[in-house]
Amino acid sequence: MQNSMLETETPTPTSLGTATVRLVVRNHPGVMSHICGLFARRSFNLEAIACLPLDDGTRSGMLLGVREEDRITQLIAQLRKLEDVLDVRIDPQGREAFEAVREYMA
Amino acid sequence: MFQLTGAELIMRLLERQGITIIPGIPGGANLPMYDALRSSKIRHVLARHEQGAGFMAQGMARATGRAAVCFGTSGPGATNLITAIADAKLDSIPIVAITGQVPQAMIGTDAFQEIDTYGLTIPITKHNYLVRSAAELLDVIPDAFRVATSGRPGPVVVDVPKDVQNARIELEDFPEPGKADAPPPVRDEEVAHAATMINSARRPVLFIGAGIIASEASEILRTIAGRTSIPVVSTLLGLGAMPDDHPLYLGMLGMHGARSTNMILEESDLLIAAGVRFDDRATGKAAEFCPNAKILHIDIDPSELGKIKQPTLGITGDVGSVLRALAPRLHSTQHSEWLDRVNELRGAHPLAMPGAEDLLQPYGIVRQAAELIPDNAIITTDVGQHQMWTAQAFPFSWPRQWQTSGGLGTMGFGLPAAIGAALAMPDRMAVCFSGDGSLLMNIQELATAAEEDVNVKVILMNNAHLGLVRQQQELFYGRRFHASKFHAEPDFAAIARGFGVAAYDLGESTDPRESMAHALAESGPCLINVPITREENVYPMVPPGAANRDMIEGESYAKQYA
Numbered sequence: 174m175q176n177s178m179l180e181t182e183t184p185t186p187t188s189l190g191t192a193t194v195r196l197v198v199r200n201h202p203g204v205m206s207h208i209c210g211l212f213a214r215r216s217f218n219l220e221a222i223a224c225l226p227l228d229d230g231t232r233s234g235m236l237l238g239v240r241e242e243d244r245i246t247q248l249i250a251q252l253r254k255l256e257d258v259l260d261v262r263i264d265p266q267g268r269e270a271f272e273a274v275r276e277y278m279a
Numbered sequence: 280m281f282q283l284t285g286a287e288l289i290m291r292l293l294e295r296q297g298i299t300i301i302p303g304i305p306g307g308a309n310l311p312m313y314d315a316l317r318s319s320k321i322r323h324v325l326a327r328h329e330q331g332a333g334f335m336a337q338g339m340a341r342a343t344g345r346a347a348v349c350f351g352t353s354g355p356g357a358t359n360l361i362t363a364i365a366d367a368k369l370d371s372i373p374i375v376a377i378t379g380q381v382p383q384a385m386i387g388t389d390a391f392q393e394i395d396t397y398g399l400t401i402p403i404t405k406h407n408y409l410v411r412s413a414a415e416l417l418d419v420i421p422d423a424f425r426v427a428t429s430g431r432p433g434p435v436v437v438d439v440p441k442d443v444q445n446a447r448i449e450l451e452d453f454p455e456p457g458k459a460d461a462p463p464p465v466r467d468e469e470v471a472h473a474a475t476m477i478n479s480a481r482r483p484v485l486f487i488g489a490g491i492i493a494s495e496a497s498e499i500l501r502t503i504a505g506r507t508s509i510p511v512v513s514t515l516l517g518l519g520a521m522p523d524d525h526p527l528y529l530g531m532l533g534m535h536g537a538r539s540t541n542m543i544l545e546e547s548d549l550l551i552a553a554g555v556r557f558d559d560r561a562t563g564k565a566a567e568f569c570p571n572a573k574i575l576h577i578d579i580d581p582s583e584l585g586k587i588k589q590p591t592l593g594i595t596g597d598v599g600s601v602l603r604a605l606a607p608r609l610h611s612t613q614h615s616e617w618l619d620r621v622n623e624l625r626g627a628h629p630l631a632m633p634g635a636e637d638l639l640q641p642y643g644i645v646r647q648a649a650e651l652i653p654d655n656a657i658i659t660t661d662v663g664q665h666q667m668w669t670a671q672a673f674p675f676s677w678p679r680q681w682q683t684s685g686g687l688g689t690m691g692f693g694l695p696a697a698i699g700a701a702l703a704m705p706d707r708m709a710v711c712f713s714g715d716g717s718l719l720m721n722i723q724e725l726a727t728a729a730e731e732d733v734n735v736k737v738i739l740m741n742n743a744h745l746g747l748v749r750q751q752q753e754l755f756y757g758r759r760f761h762a763s764k765f766h767a768e769p770d771f772a773a774i775a776r777g778f779g780v781a782a783y784d785l786g787e788s789t790d791p792r793e794s795m796a797h798a799l800a801e802s803g804p805c806l807i808n809v810p811i812t813r814e815e816n817v818y819p820m821v822p823p824g825a826a827n828r829d830m831i832e833g834e835s836y837a838k839q840y841a
Binding site: 202203206207210213214246247250251253254255256257 | 397398401402405406407409426580581582584585586
């Protein structure tokens with residue numbers, strides 16, 4: 174997923190970002206808009222996204238492939254401010270999950 | 280057990296939050312709420328445009344520090360509120376906007392007056408809700424107030440479909456009112472580190488902003504500045520936190536600050552940034568801001584630390600709590616060498632106020648009016664040259680005295696904000712300094728002012744221009760003036776009278792000072808039109824994008840010191 178209006182260069186099509194961020198969020202119909210809206214509003218680069226309900230469905234897990242080397246601290250601080258975001262962590266293993274999804278999508 | 284409709288429940292929950300006044304406008308999708316409002320203790324103030332209602336709520340919130348509420352209907356009601364909500368987000372003002380929405384069964388059908396209020400308000404709120412059942416209101420309404428007032432304050436939108444307003448709900452008891460979360464604990468090791476930085480600095484400056492006012496930290500700030508002899512500079516929104524006549528107070532920094540203030544920052548070796556966000560109008564080119572200073576940044580919002588400038592030490596916390604913990608660790612110092620240098624620069628490069636004695640010139644209007652306005656009056660402005668002249672020249676002395684649209688820079692803010700301030704504090708006067716461009720953007724609220732008979736005085740600096748646009752075209756666009764002059768010049772005094780508001784035109788007065796004194800002495804709303812020179816500029820000025828050291832000063836400014 175691209176903030177295409179804000180891009181200055183075209184990333185390689187295989188890019189999954191420079192870091193994988195794992196979120197636990199409240200599961201309701203607007204939560205994806207809040208996350209994606211933050212990326213658009215702050216012009217953070219989002220390369221990949223996966224979202225699944227967890228447990229009884231009141232929470233969701235989200236995996237974000239982001240391309241933000243210099244601003245990753247700022248990105249995480251902004252994500253933590255969202256009311257619907259319950260947990261934020263960098264998860265290097267998330268890349269494997271994205272690779273598996275990519276294989277499926279290929 | 281008792282039964283209520285969703286709309287009745289909203290009113291009861293708002294009453295329990297301590298809400299006594301709600302500005303707003305009814306329409307199809309929020310009529311159940313207005314029906315419930317009729318039998319509520321809450322007083323409704325009928326605005327004439329939802330943006331006016333939103334700014335009235337802001338005026339109440341800025342005056343009191345407590346969250347205020349406004350109402351709008353679906354569709355255009357919600358879109359009209361958006362500017363006021365976005366303005367509250369950028370200036371961290373706690374408001375709760377409650378909008379009607381089409382019934383849930385019709386959401387997504389492009390129903391009459393349907394708009395995706397939830398989607399539209401995501402980027403301009405701290406948080407927002409689309410309420411899906413009356414039972415959800417029990418959580419959402421208190422939570423909206425908790426979110427609006429916790430940590431860094433801000434706006435919250437609650438969108439309520441009409442069927443949720445009409446639904447009946449049984450309950451045994453009301454939930455507890457929402458209140459602000461406790462601020463994060465102050466960490467001793469951070470305070471100790473900060474104290475070491477401050478105690479070992481030789482040329483420190485306190486750089487304060489709206490966070491000082493939001494956290495009610497003016498007292499402790501004054502104590503610390505006094506004990507440590509550290510000079511204080513303020514952002515636009517921090518005005519009032521330090522009294523204008525305090526010997527250590529250097530006024531506003533940045534784009535229209537005194538040259539000496541920006542020069543002093545240039546020489547500082549420690550910037551104590553307290554409740555500020557390093558806005559570009561304050562810092563100029565951020566990379567060249569305070570090039571010789573370590574930065575100690577204290578803010579309640581962790582995402583502000585390092586967003587623009589990487590601090591040497593960043594402390595996430597309530598700025599008042601942190602300053603109170605810091606105070607006993609700070610050495611009592613004179614900083615005589617540094618203050619000598621500060622005073623030398625202040626003497627050499629003060630803020631010039633040409634015409635300060637002349638009631639028909641911008642600085643004169645502000646200074647002369649300030650002498651006539653009661654000390655406890657609330658001062659609002661619109662956006663433009665008059666705003667900067669007021670910020671530079673008005674002798675602010677207490678926090679929450681000053682309301683202006685800082686971050687969003689919204690023309691049209693001043694009049695409805697003043698009405699809100701006067702509604703919240705009916706024993707005080709609210710004075711709106713405005714310009715002819717700005718005032719027209721929400722002039723319909725003169726009708727509200729007349730209807731509510733609020734003690735609001737509009738002092739209109741009338742130059743028949745978008746003055747700050749004209750100024751930029753003169754200075755940075757080779758004098759290629761375009762679309763900045765108003766060729767039709769409305770008779771503002773006649774317009775005010777047409778709304779039922781008393782009006783004075785100082786251009787036609789034989790004794791302008793007497794006329795202004797008379798206007799300010801009467802109760803109720805009035806408008807004072809003051810024609811000013813059309814080509815006057817605000818100086819000094821940092822060109823947009825330039826470093827603060829590269830201020831420019833105009834001819835009239837230079838003449839003062841030639």
